[in-house]
Amino acid sequence: MPVLEALRDSRLDIAKLVVADNASGHSLDEILDLADDLRVPIEYASPARVKFLAGNGRHDQGIVADIQAPRMRRLANFLEQRGDRPTNVMLLDGVTNPSNVGMILRTATAAGIDGVILPRAGTPHVGPLVIKASAGVAFAAPIVNADTAGGAANELRTAGFVLYGLAARARRSVFEEKFDARCAFVLGGETSGVSVKTDKDVSVPMSGGVESLNVAAAAAVVAFE
Numbered sequence: 093m094p095v096l097e098a099l100r101d102s103r104l105d106i107a108k109l110v111v112a113d114n115a116s117g118h119s120l121d122e123i124l125d126l127a128d129d130l131r132v133p134i135e136y137a138s139p140a141r142v143k144f145l146a147g148n149g150r151h152d153q154g155i156v157a158d159i160q161a162p163r164m165r166r167l168a169n170f171l172e173q174r175g176d177r178p179t180n181v182m183l184l185d186g187v188t189n190p191s192n193v194g195m196i197l198r199t200a201t202a203a204g205i206d207g208v209i210l211p212r213a214g215t216p217h218v219g220p221l222v223i224k225a226s227a228g229v230a231f232a233a234p235i236v237n238a239d240t241a242g243g244a245a246n247e248l249r250t251a252g253f254v255l256y257g258l259a260a261r262a263r264r265s266v267f268e269e270k271f272d273a274r275c276a277f278v279l280g281g282e283t284s285g286v287s288v289k290t291d292k293d294v295s296v297p298m299s300g301g302v303e304s305l306n307v308a309a310a311a312a313v314v315a316f317e
Contacts, residue, residue: 094220095157097228099126104231107158108133112142115154123155146220153220161218164235167244170207171251178273181207182315183248183255185241185288186281187307190216194225195308196279197233203315207236209244214281241278245288248276257290258310260303266294266317277314279307 096119098104109127111120113136127134137145145156165173182200187193193216200208216222223230238244245255254272257280269292280286296305296313305313 094223094228094231095153095155096123096126098157098159098231099123099130099132101228101231103162105160105162106130106132107160108135110135110137110142110145110156110158112137112139112154114139115142117154120155159231161231161233161235163232164237167209167236167238167247170236171247174206176252179206179253179275180271181205181209181236181248181253181276182311183209183241183244183276183278183288184211184215185278185286186214186284187279188214188216189282189307190219190221191225192282192306192308193218194222194227194230196311197222197235198226198229199308199312199315201229201233203312205234205315207234209236209238209241209276211238211241211244213240241288245276245278249291254292255288255290257286257293258296258314259293260295262293262295264294265297266314267297269294277311279311279314282307 098106109132111134124134142154142156182196182205184193197208218230218235226233248255253274253276255276255278257278278286278288278290296310
């Protein structure tokens with residue numbers, strides 16, 4: 093359960109829990125006991141209020157947490173903080189499936205990627221479905237907020253980044269390319285692909301008649317390379 097994962101993560105600042113009046117169950121008891129031990133304030137509200145706060149009534153599970161994600165920031169702030177240091181980021185361009193976004197956040201965090209840029213336009217907000225798919229890692233992921241993928245791409249270029257895309261017919265594979273010290277991997281949507289202009293394209297070699305990978309799987313290959 094994402095709330096339980098958050099309570100167990102000492103890096104997170106949890107302002108309070110909001111619990112539905114009719115919520116019950118062993119998992120809830122475990123959460124409330126841990127919250128009490130950690131002295132996290134608990135607020136009770138109507139089920140309708142909890143559904144509203146969760147943003148998705150089908151997945152609220154009767155409890156939500158008010159959390160400050162320590163690594164979440166705006167793109168301009170992120171670039172200022174990084175300065176001229178070598179930096180690797182991923183830019184999501186129209187990735188609309190919350191499960192894919194969550195898995196990308198989990199993989200990128202595990203691989204040590206410096207930032208995952210989530211444009212407000214065309215990318216789901218970091219809600220219950222994204223958090224669940226990330227197995228709670230979204231709370232500590234290096235999330236970078238931007239307005240649009242195109243605007244983010246322009247800011248990155250201005251800051252000296254080279255933008256890479258994935259293309260099946262690219263001359264060099266992700267394993268052969270010598271990546272620039274400041275690089276951004278643009279990951280296109282599940283159906284529409286990449287919409288922003290990239291500077292270089294690389295491929296992921298595949299066999300067995302497989303023509304393409306799910307965007308989250310492709311992100312994993314890139315992240316660990």
